Amino acid sequence: MNIPQTIRERRTIRKFNTTPVAPELVVSLLNDAVNLYEDKGTCRWRCLYAGTPESRHRLVESMMTKMKENRFVKLMPSKMIDFFIKRVTEIPAHLIFIAESASDRRQSDENYAAVCSVMQNFQLLGWECGLGALWDTDPMFQNESFLTEIGLQEGERFAGILHIGYYDKAPRARRRTPAEQKWTAIGEGGKADVLQSARVRVSTQSILEVLNDAVWAPNDGLREPWRFIYVSGSEAAGKLLDSYGNTSSSFLLIVAEHEEDPHKQEEDYAAICCLIQNVQLLVKSRPWYARRSIPEWIYDLDQCKVFGIQPEERIVAVLELGENDRSLQSESSPPPLLNITHL
Known part of the structure; x- marks a missing residue:
């Protein structure tokens, strides 16, 4: 991997095409992402994979529970809500990352830093394979139904969902401050x-x-x-x-x-x-x-x-x-x- 080039060229992808993502590729990229993280040892995070139509639909339904209760969303035509659900459900794969619980703030931050590092590695490695990703932490989705669906335990930290898929066009770069x-x-x-x-x-x-x-x-x-x-x-x-x-x-x-x-x-x-x-x-x-x-x-x-x-x-x-x-x-x-x- 040309690391400087990949870091600079990687973009957040919000629109995916319908090309399936092989589960074997996801697992392989995750293994490589772990190996790129220098602080090896005990695994301090866990990951859930939603790659089947059934699991994707179940995940999206749990994410939408709180959103459907929003008074502004209730004013939206049902067809628009159904369109949103269909669009997210059709994303080929979702990876939910959770940092393990810890006894103190420092260790909690260590665990969280580890999972974020692995997520970044996964995005870079995926980009090399033509895979795009959207790192999603929208609080609208973090409701009791969603947390139950992912089995979040007391003390654990939800790090985010990587929505994953192939894409047809990458967004243009936006300037960074030197x-x-x-x-x-x-x-x-x-x-x-x-x-x-x-x-x-x-x-x-x-x-x-x-x-x-x-x-x-x-x-x-x-x-x-x-x-x-x-x-x-x-x-x-x-x-x-x-x-x-x-x-x-x-x-x-x-x-x-x-x-x-x-x-x-x-x-x-x-x-x-x-x-x-x-x-x-x-x-x-x-x-x-x-x-x-x-x-x-x-x-x-x-x-x-x-x-x-x-x-x-x-x-x-x-x-x-x-x-x-x-x-x-x-x-x-x-x-x-x-x-x-x-x-």
């Missing part, structure tokens, strides 16, 4: 332009090149809810180095803007998780790495203030940036078994 316009550097008097190493120097320009591809992440309405804080060679970096123990590292904090609407908050968090996954895919061909983590201290606003984090913001993840050193890389663990069931 990463430079959302970039802040904290360093040695503004001189921290490189990651210091005896063998490799990674310029901020190289990091920005990666980010300018990574910002082509799916996000509803192109809200672009992120900003980037590059930390190197300062007291703030020292605080991070104490946590990571690698004196050659610098760090990139991925920060989410505040959104009043809880549903948009969740969507924005998912979009930033996709951006981070894009970064990790993009650096695979480079002589440096970007290792994602969600440390406990990011949930303490007082500890975040040193990096200029405002009360209406939150750090989503910390990317440790450094040179590749195979001698320091641990052996990769086998990928988790695919946790997919048929609806």
Whole structure:
């Protein structure tokens, strides 16, 4: 896969043709999507697949329960409602992703980040095969009937539905804000332009090149809810180095803007998780790495203030940036078994 090109060219597809999607292809793409996610180990999400006419119809009926109760929808002619149901039912396949429950907020975010990363990988891999997808989290569909249909358990987080199918025409690209316009550097008097190493120097320009591809992440309405804080060679970096123990590292904090609407908050968090996954895919061909983590201290606003984090913001993840050193890389663990069931 040409990762930069695919990330930039992928589009959200809202109109699918009637070409069937082979279930074997869906499973194969899911397995590949899991393998592309670097943080392997215990599976922290599950997935339901609706690919038969019966399961698709049952899913859409459960999604429409709350919508039919809406007073504006009640004024619509029944033929229009039936047309909508028919249109969604005819989408060849639906994948419902659910993040597993967790005992604390940090682990819950870890699980949610994992499922969002796999969903993004699936979209990119599907695009390479001519498959389009629509990531759907519409709160209108999140009603008791729908949640019962997907078997959402207490503590689990619904991450979204990927409506999947082949398409005849992709939408035109919409401009993204350059990463430079959302970039802040904290360093040695503004001189921290490189990651210091005896063998490799990674310029901020190289990091920005990666980010300018990574910002082509799916996000509803192109809200672009992120900003980037590059930390190197300062007291703030020292605080991070104490946590990571690698004196050659610098760090990139991925920060989410505040959104009043809880549903948009969740969507924005998912979009930033996709951006981070894009970064990790993009650096695979480079002589440096970007290792994602969600440390406990990011949930303490007082500890975040040193990096200029405002009360209406939150750090989503910390990317440790450094040179590749195979001698320091641990052996990769086998990928988790695919946790997919048929609806």
